[in-house]
Amino acid sequence: MLVKKGKSTYLYQSFREEGVVRTKYHGQLTPQQIHEHHKRKEEQALRQQHYQQMTALLGALDEVRAVHELIVRAGLLINNQYVRRSEIRSIKHG
Amino acid sequence: MANVMMGLHDTLPGLQQLVEGAECHRDAHSVDVLKKYVGLHLGDLLPLTSTMTQGIFEQIITSLGAGDEEAKSLVRQKYTALWEIFIRENTSGIVGLLLAKEIVVSALLLELSTAKLVKFFPYAGSKEGRLMESLQGRYLKSLKMFQKLNGRLPPMAVNLTQINVETVTKGQQPFG
Numbered sequence: 440m441l442v443k444k445g446k447s448t449y450l451y452q453s454f455r456e457e458g459v460v461r462t463k464y465h466g467q468l469t470p471q472q473i474h475e476h477h478k479r480k481e482e483q484a485l486r487q488q489h490y491q492q493m494t495a496l497l498g499a500l501d502e503v504r505a506v507h508e509l510i511v512r513a514g515l516l517i518n519n520q521y522v523r524r525s526e527i528r529s530i531k532h533g
Numbered sequence: 534m535a536n537v538m539m540g541l542h543d544t545l546p547g548l549q550q551l552v553e554g555a556e557c558h559r560d561a562h563s564v565d566v567l568k569k570y571v572g573l574h575l576g577d578l579l580p581l582t583s584t585m586t587q588g589i590f591e592q593i594i595t596s597l598g599a600g601d602e603e604a605k606s607l608v609r610q611k612y613t614a615l616w617e618i619f620i621r622e623n624t625s626g627i628v629g630l631l632l633a634k635e636i637v638v639s640a641l642l643l644e645l646s647t648a649k650l651v652k653f654f655p656y657a658g659s660k661e662g663r664l665m666e667s668l669q670g671r672y673l674k675s676l677k678m679f680q681k682l683n684g685r686l687p688p689m690a691v692n693l694t695q696i697n698v699e700t701v702t703k704g705q706q707p708f709g
Binding site for chain 2: 460482485489490492493494496497499500501503504506507509510511512513514515516517519521522525526527529530
């Protein structure tokens with residue numbers, strides 16, 4: 440976390456030690472380091488946003504796949520076939 | 534998408550029960566009952582799944598294009614060409630078409646995920662790795678099932694980048 444005091448900016452890092460939240464002081468940052476810190480934070484937020492978008496799309500694809508799978512299994516049965524252990528087998532009526 | 538799923542929820546449990554019953558008993562009676570049910574409800578199910586697939590397809594195209602209409606058009610052409618190849622190779626009717634849709638959407642999602650992984654590579658962790666694995670698994674599963682149904686794979690399945698979008702001609706069936 441960056442803390443601005445007057446014209447200077449300082450970096451602190453929070454962490455949990457034996458259940459207690461502690462804050463460590465890392466020192467004053469140069470303008471270049473401040474810029475890099477903000478850039479990194481922005482990229483991490485973007486990455487998180489993209490990851491959420493991908494998982495949402497994957498979830499939507501899985502919903503479609505579940506319906507398709509059922510229709511595929513029904514279609515195979517109508518043609519006297521069925522899926523077992525990922526293999527298509529023929530039904531032998533007795 | 535939520536409305537579509539609501540519609541499906543009315544029909545799917547019945548279908549699932551009949552499919553599981555027919556797979557378990559594997560007798561003529563169970564298959565006949567299933568055949569009648571499918572005959573009555575397939576007309577409702579197919580447009581709904583088609584809407585869902587089309588929705589995902591458009592969403593991914595929009596993300597991949599990132600506001601660039603030309604890029605979007607190019608991606609659309611590439612995947613429409615892929616879709617056309619699967620339609621040509623499909624000999625197993627509606628079952629094959631559904632799998633072809635899955636393959637195209639999975640491939641598209643894999644491309645989007647790869648693009649994002651490249652972009653955020655310095656920050657990519659195990660979460661991203663697992664996501665890529667899941668996507669690849671789904672793509673290959675659909676592809677293998679299509680292969681089993683049709684006995685062979687379209688030749689382009691080896692390399693998506695080999696698809697020549699210039700070969701897409703007017704009047705071809707659009708994806709969806």
